Every structure is written in structure tokens, then in C-alpha cells.
Amino acid sequence: MGNHKTSISEELLTALRAIWLEFKSFALSGNMFDLALGFIVGTAFSKLVDSLAGDVIMQGIAAVFGKPDFRNLAIGPVRYGSFLTELLNFLLLASVLFMLVKLLGKAGLGNFTGGGGTRGTRHCTHCKESVSVRALKCKWCGVDLHPVILDPADEEIITSRNKIIT
Numbered sequence: 390m391g392n393h394k395t396s397i398s399e400e401l402l403t404a405l406r407a408i409w410l411e412f413k414s415f416a417l418s419g420n421m422f423d424l425a426l427g428f429i430v431g432t433a434f435s436k437l438v439d440s441l442a443g444d445v446i447m448q449g450i451a452a453v454f455g456k457p458d459f460r461n462l463a464i465g466p467v468r469y470g471s472f473l474t475e476l477l478n479f480l481l482l483a484s485v486l487f488m489l490v491k492l493l494g495k496a497g498l499g500n501f502t503g504g505g506g507t508r509g510t511r512h513c514t515h516c517k518e519s520v521s522v523r524a525l526k527c528k529w530c531g532v533d534l535h536p537v538i539l540d541p542a543d544e545e546i547i548t549s550r551n552k553i554i555t
């Protein structure tokens with residue numbers, strides 16, 4: 390970069406500094422660790438489900454239908470067996486995740502219900518947006534919130550969660 394292009398390189402530096410600051414706040418905010426943890430757990434989890442599909446369920450199917458390997462099924466160059474295997478893997482992973490989310494939601498754990506999560510939040514009785522359980526005024530519509538009045542759905546979640554904690 391030449392000296393005659395100082396303004397451009399200064400602009401570039403400012404832009405880079407802005408990106409760096411944004412990255413730093415992102416990396417230090419814990420979001421990155423959340424993502425990394427999610428990725429690691431997700432990878433391990435998908436391997437587990439892969440094994441369940443490939444080593445348990447597919448072997449069961451193979452034993453019943455007498456097909457030693459699903460993946461080798463093909464019509465000419467169209468290897469639909471491989472696709473079927475991946476499809477089954479995906480459906481299995483999706484249904485296992487769905488059941489986990491259901492179970493955790495029933496136990497009142499995690500942020501799995503709509504409206505931005507239920508952990509420490511409830512729905513405003515007026516505008517139905519989610520606000521903190523401790524909020525006395527809705528941050529969305531400004532209506533006064535009674536700390537005791539809850540949406541029936543939230544009340545159910547909070548009591549079931551308290552049962553687990555105590």
C-alpha cells in the first residue's frame with residue numbers, strides 16, 4: 390500500500406478496527422463458546438445417531454429383508470440406496486432431537502417454547518410479547534405488569550421448573 394493512498398488505508402484500518410472490536414465483544418460475550426459447545430455436542434450427537442441408524446437400525450432392516458447393505462441399492466447409475474440411508478439418518482436425527490426438545494420443554498428446561506424462550510420470561514398480558522418474570526412494566530408496550538399475574542401456560546412451566554429445582 391503506497392503512501393499516496395493514506396486516506397484509503399486509514400479507512401481500511403478504521404473498518405478493520407470496527408470488525409476487530411465487534412469480533413472481540415462477540416468472542417468475549419460467551420456467544421462463541423455457546424456456538425463451539427453446540428457444534429461439538431452436535432457433532433458427537435450426530436455420530437451417535439449415525440451409529441444408531443447404521444449399526445443398529447440398518448442392520449435390523451438388513452436382517453429382516455435380507456439386504457446386506459442398503460447403500461448398494463441402485464438402478465443403473467442412480468444409487469438411491471445411499472440417499473435412502475442419508476434420509477433415514479436425517480429423519481432419525483430430527484425425531485430424536487424433537488423428542489429431546491419435547492422432554493426438556495415438559496420438564497421446564499431450556500428455551501424451547503416460542504416467543505424467545507421461557508427461562509426467566511413470561512408473556513405480557515397485554516401485547517403477548519415475552520418480558521422478564523421480574524418486570525413491572527412491559528418493555529414492548531409499556532403497560533404495567535403485575536408481578537404475580539402470569540399467562541396460564543407460563544405458570545405451568547414455572548411451577549414444573551420449581552418442582553425440579555426444590
Ligand SMILES: [Zn+2]
Binds near residue numbers: 513514527530
Ligand atoms: Zn406488553
